[in-house]
Amino acid sequence: MPEKYIVVTGGVLSGIGKGIFSASLSRVLKEVGVDINVLKIDPYLNVDAGTMNPNQHGEVFVTDDGYEADLDLGHYERFLGVSMTRKNNITAGQVYSTIIQREREGKYLGSTVQVVPHVTSEIKERITTMPGKVLSIEIGGTVGDIEGEVFLEAVRELAFEKNRNDFLFVHVTYVPYLRVTNEFKTKPTQQSVQLLRKIGIQPDIIVVRSELPIDSQSLYKIALFSGVPREMVINLPDIGNVYQIPEMLYEAGVHKLVAKKLGIEINEGPLNWVYPKSFKPYRIALIGKYLGTDDAYKSIIESIFLSGVQKPVVVDAQELEELDDDGVAQKLSTFDALIIPGGFGRRGIEGKIKAIKYARENKKPILGICLGMQLMAIEFARNVMGLKGANSTEFDESTPYPVVNMMEEQKKIMNLGGTMRLGAQKMRVLKGTKLYNIYNQEEVFERHRHRYEVDTERFSEMFKRPGEEGYKFVISGESEFLEAIEIEGHPFFIGVQYHPEYKSKVGQPHQIFLELIRAIEEVNS
Template sequence: MKKFIVVTGGVLSGVGKGIFCASLARLLKECGVKVNVLKIDPYLNVDAGTMNPNQHGEVFVTEDGYEADLDLGHYERFLGEDMSRKNNITAGQIYSAVVKRERDGGYLGSTVQIVPHVTDEIKRRIDSLEGQVNVIEIGGTVGDIESEVFLESVRQLALEKPFGDFMFIHVTYVPYLRTSNEFKTKPTQQSVQLLRRAGLNPDMIVIRSETAVNSDTIKKVALFGGVPQDMVINLPDVSNVYSIVELLKNLEVHNKVARKLNLALDDSNFSWDYPRTFKQRRIALVAKYLGTDDAYKSIIESIFLAGCVKPEVIDAQNLEDMSYEEVCDRLSEYDGLIIPGGFGKRGIEGKIKAIRYAREHKKPILGICLGMQLMVIEFARNVYGYEGANSTEFDPNTPYPVITLMEEQKRVLQLGGTMRLGAQRMRIFKGTKLWDIYGVEETTERHRHRYEVNYDEFSELFKMPKEQGYKLVISAKSNFVEAIELEEHPFFIGIQYHPELKTKVGKPHPLFKALIDALEEHDQRGM
C-alpha cells in the first residue's frame, strides 16, 4: 500500500521545505523504505525552462531532458537517485492537460470546472507515484491563491485513501524579535489556521528559526497548531545542510513518521557520508545572475560536496568595466576560476577578460556551457588573432562566428523545452586531461544549450596557432564539440555540458574533484 507525506509551507517561502523534504526522504531511504518524491509548483509555467535565474534560481535539467525547479536538484543530491519529469508538477501542466482533453472531447460535453476536472487531474498525477512512501512538496505558502487547488486535491485524495495512508507536515518560520527578546509564534498560528480552512490538519509542524527555540515556544506552537509537543520539530539554521539528515534522525522524526503511517523501519544500517571538513581554496565563480543565491546552486553544491569551501560569486559585469590590468589584480586573490553558463550579452566581455587572465597566468579554470564557448572566443581573439571573433548570439555580424546557433535550432520558433536538453552520449579522446579525469572512452552528460562551436568553419583553431606556443585541443566530441582544453596549461578545461547536475552526496562529479586537485598542485608549485 502506497503512503503519502504532504509537506506544505507557511509564513514565507524560501525557508527550506525542499531541503527538509530531501532530508526526510533520504532518512526514510536509509531505513529501508522505497521513497519517491514530487515537487508541485503552483506557477502557470509549464516548466522552469523560461524562468529568469535572477528571480527563480537555477534551472535543473534531468536525464530525460526536463527543465525543472532547483528542488529536484536537492532531491537528486540527497537521495543519490536521478529524477525525471515525473517528479515535478506545475499548474501550467495541469491546466494545459485539462484544456487539451476538453478540446479533444474527453469530457463528453461536461462543463469543465476546477472541481472535479482539475483536481482529478492533479490526483491522478499524485496517485501515479510508485514509491512505498511518496514525499510531496507543495511549493509556495498556504494562503497563496495559486496553491488552493492543490491543497483541495490532496484533501480529497486523503479522504479517498485508507486511513493512515496520508501524513501532513507543515513547515513554518518562527522569527526572533530582538526588541522584546522573544520568539514570535503568531505567524505560525495564522498559517496553521489557513491550512485548516483548506480542510487540512497538520500531523507534524516543523518550525524553522535562526537559532534553537525554547520549550515555551514549542508548547505554544503545539497548543495552537493542534499537535502533540513531540510532533513539533525545530530546525534552526545550520552551516551544512547535509547534516539535517542526521539531525532528523536524532530527533526520531523517522520513527514519528512510521507511527503515523504504520511503517516498519530498520535504521540499523544508517549511513550518511557527507563532507565535514573542507579545503580552504578560494574559487571565483564569475557570474551574471546575482539576484538570488540559488542561481548557481548545483555548481556551488558540487564544489562543496567535492570537499572544498563554497566558491565566491563575483559580478562579471563589474569586470567588464575594468581594464585588463585591474581584472588581473582583482582575480589574483583567487586560487581558481569557474565560468558558468548563461544567456544574453550582459557581462560577457567581463567573463572573457577573466578567461584571458586564467590562460595567461596559468590559473586553473573550468568553463561550463557558455563558459566553454567564451574560452573558444577568447582564444580566437587573443591567441589566433581573429579580432572581433564572437558568438552569433551576441554579435550576428561578427567576422569570425566561432560560436554559432546549432543547425537544428534554426528551425525552432518556441523557447520552452526546445534546447538540446538532457543526457547526450559523447566520446572522450585519449591523451587528454579529460580522459585522465573520466578514465572511460564514452559517457553521457546533461546538456542545456542552443549554440555550439563552429568547428566546420574554424577547425584551424584546434591546430597550432601562428607563432605561439598555445595549443587548443578537443578532448570530447559527439556530433558537436563537447570539451576543449589547453595542452600547456595546468587546468584549462571547457565543457559544453553541465556536470554539476550529476553530483550526488558521496559522489561528486569527478570534474570538480579534478579542479580542486589542480588548485592544490598549483599552490604546491607556487605558480
C-alpha cells in the first residue's frame, strides 16, 4: 500500500508529454533509492485500449499478463526497466463496468448508486491497493475535460482523507511561443491552473512544456499567478532525444524538491542512466498503414532508437500497391532494411507483400512482426511455391490456399476486446538457426497479440527443420503454433509471430533489433 503519492495532471492541450515526464521522474526517483510504482489513469470509457484505432490513439501496448494498454505503459516499461501489469492502468470503462455489475448483483443494498461516493470510492480503492511505497499517478487527458473530472475528484478526496503532506501534485502545461510578437504566452497556463484550483487541487510543481526555452520573467509570472514558489516551476523545452529528460530533471534537482515536499529519504550520488546519445545514419523503412501518428508504431520506433539508429521512416504500404516490381525496387532501394509490423484489416496488405518480395529477392535485411511474419508466408507461397491466390482468411475467406487461418480457439469467440492470444507465451527456439544465435537459449517467453496463425500442417511443403535441404522456410521458433521463420542464405530474413518491441528497455533493446542492425552493418561493410 502506498504511503506517498505523486499525481500528474495535464493542462492547455493533450499530447504534451505527461507520460514521458512521469516515466522520467519515476526513473530518477528509482535511481535515488525510492520504492516507486506507477499508475496510468485513462478517462475513456473503453475497458482497455485493445479495440482502439492506432491512427487515433497510437499503438496498443501489451503487458506480460496479457493486458492491452495505452502506449504510456510502454514509456513506463522502457524508462523504469520493469514489466507493467494490468494493475498499472485504470480506465473509466473498468470502473463503471465494475460498479454496474455490483449494482445488478444487489451489493449496494438498495442505495442510489452515484458518482460520489460510489465511483470515487472505487477509484480510490484501486489506487490505495497498488504496491510500492510511493505511487506516481498520471491522469490522462486535460484538466477541464468532462470525462476526467471524476478522477480528479477522487484524488482530491484521497488527499483530504489521508494527509495532504503525503501528496505531491504536478501540473504539466504548455506555453506557446508567438513568433509574430516574439513572446511566450502564459495565459493558457494560468487559466489551466485556475481550473485545477476550482476543482480543489493546488499544484505543488508546475512543469512547463514549450517549443523553446522560456525566459525567467515568464516563468516568474507563471509562479506568481499559480501560487507556486518560483523554484517549483520547471521548464522542459522540446528536445530531440526524450531519454535525456531524466538527466535534465536530475541536474535540476527535481528529485530533491519531491523528496523535501513528501518527506522521503533519498540517496546521494550520480545518476546511473545510460541511453544512446549518437545514432547511426542507417535508413530503415517501416512498411505501415497507420499514418495518422508516429505513435501507431511507437514501440518499434523506440526499439530502433534504443539500438542506436536514427528514427525509421514510415512508408505507406498502400502507396506500394500501386507500383510494379520496378517501382517498388526504386522506392525501397535507398533503405538499408525493412520492417513489416503488425496490424489488422486488408488495406495495404498487397503493398506489404510486394515489399517482402523485394527484400527476399534482393537480399535486403527484413524483419516481419506478427502480421508481418504471416505475410512473409503468403508471399513465399505465391511467388516460390506457385500457390496462386494464397492468402489469409482474414483478407480473403474464399482463398484457395489459406496459408494463414484463424486459430481454432478463436473461431468460437464473439467479442473482440481482450480475446486474442495475448501476453507472454513460452516458445521453443530451434538450434542451428539465426534465431537461436540471437537468443542463445532454447526456451523464451515473448508477448503476443494475434488471432490468426500460419498453417504449417496443411502447407508443410513450404517449411523445413534446421539442417534439412531445399529452398524453404526454416522453422526457427515454435510452440503449439509457428512462432518464427527464417530463410537460409539471406543476410536477415526473419519473421516472428510475437512482438519483440514490447520488451525493449533503455540500455537493453530487444536483441532481435540489435541483430537486425548488425546485419545492416555486415551488408554495408
